[in-house]
Amino acid sequence: MVKQDRAVRTRNALIESAAELFDRDGYEHASLSTISTRAGVSSGALHFHFTSKAALADAVGQAAVQRLEQITQQQAGSALQMLIDATHVLVRTLDHDVVLRAGFGLGDSLEHVRTGAGLRGRWQEWVEGALARAEGEGALAVESSARDAATAVVAVTAGLETLGRQDEWWLSRAPLTRFWRLMLPRLAESSCLDGLVASGTSAGTP
Template sequence: MARQERAVRTRNALIESAAELFDRDGFETASLSTISARAGVSNGALHFHFASKAALAGAVCEAAAQRLGRITGGGGEQADGALQILIDASHALLRGFSHDVVLRAGFDLGDSPESTGAGEDLHRRWQGWVEAVFAQADREGTLAGDVSAQDAALAVVAAVAGFEALGGQDPQWLSPATLTRFWGLLLPRLAEKSVLDRLVASGTASRAG
């Protein structure tokens, strides 16, 4: 039992270390020996857990997908309506891109041609979720009548990908203030007039803070 716990801890340390080095040096450049050294384990231990760098990249993607699942899982917030759920999730995702190297590396690995097959494309999973939320807003009647749910999803997915890409150079792009300004601009176009005043562009988590 203790041995199993230790194995889980080693595996997680390797995933974290791999994410850090994929993020810093890129998938192609990051070396397995640097990854194991940074995780504080031997090369042998790394190879016990992961057969190849691609397998390690797959595990990073899987861990990132779980985190994305928690961000989009929401739950309990249905009372706020679909648009507020989306605003809140976008804030959580950008916080994740700032602070969580596993989430960031997982999204990036999907973009990298060298790591193809490492895991599913998280951008595509996020996009599918955003489309479903706008379709829900449409059914609720909280999406403005003359707005297509698909076009709204396209704009939000593109902007979030842009915040992520530009944030690598200048962290200001990932700040809550930036995303709040984006929603402040977009919501009067997207939301049905009757719900607009209830929506919190800075996210409902910001009210608690």
Template sequence: MARQERAIRTRNALVESAAVLFDRDGYEVASLATISARAGVSSGALHFHFPSKAALADAVVAAAGDRLLRITREREALPLQTLIDASHELVQGLGSDAVLRAGFALSAAPERTRTDRDLRRRWREWVEGIVVRSERAGLLAPDVTAGDVAAAVVAVAAGHEALGHQDPRWLERAPLTRFWAFLLPRVVGAARVGLFVAAGDRERVPGGDQEPVPAELPQAELPS
């Protein structure tokens, strides 16, 4: 059992190391020797777990996929609040978690891996499903379609991910909170805005220990 636990720790250390270096230096530049050295693992141990860099990339994508599954888990909340919470968790995760960040990037470049997991597609499909649930629950305004809401949310999350490469403040809570504060009155109508917390449920979203921000949020300066 101790040997198995060591093997798991070694494998996890290699995946974390690979994710950090893929994210920082790029897949092509990161070498197996650098990955093993950063993980404190011998080259022989690396090749025991992963016969190639592509196999390591597969493992990073798989680990990121597990994180995405946790982000899109069922929650005890209205479907639209679940979407708000998950969007915050995803965007903040892209800012703080190299595995999630590298996994998203690698899954969009199938020539670098042997996996067919497209994490952005999985996120889009989940968003589309949760918005349809919100529509069926009568949470959307009569003149709002589920497709329009899903498209806006997916586009904004992708935008935050892209902008975050240049300015990490886009991967913090405040910019996404402003988006939801702007969108919610249009999506659910003024009468239902009070049902939702634009900043995400502070009891369920990591980093959400500050006071919740209502949808009627005053304007604030965006990252430049």
């Protein structure tokens, strides 16, 4: 059991180290020797867990998928509020979770990540599903298009992720709250609008 626990810790340390370097330097420039050194692990131990840099990138992608699923697993309550809350949690998590950030970055290079590939696609699929549910609840304005709204939400969250790499303010609550305040009067059915919290609910935001 002790050896097994140590192996898990070593694997996780390598994933975190790889994510930091993939996020900072990009996949192509991150070397296995630097990853192992940063993790405090020997090269032999790294190759015991991962046969190649691509396999390590895949593990980072898998970990990122799990973290995204934790963000999107909430199903209770209004679908629109659930979506608002999830966008806030995602953006704030991107501020401090290097594995999630690296997962989105690696998803842009599909040849490097098998299981985690298409993290942005997974996020878009979830957003589309949440808006379809909101439409089914009668929460969307008649003139609103769930598909167009999904495109806007995904584009804004992706943009905030990119801008946040240069200035952390973009990953704070304020920019996304402003987006939702602008978006909701056009998107939501008028009778639902007063019940929606653009800044996210206390249960749904970090």
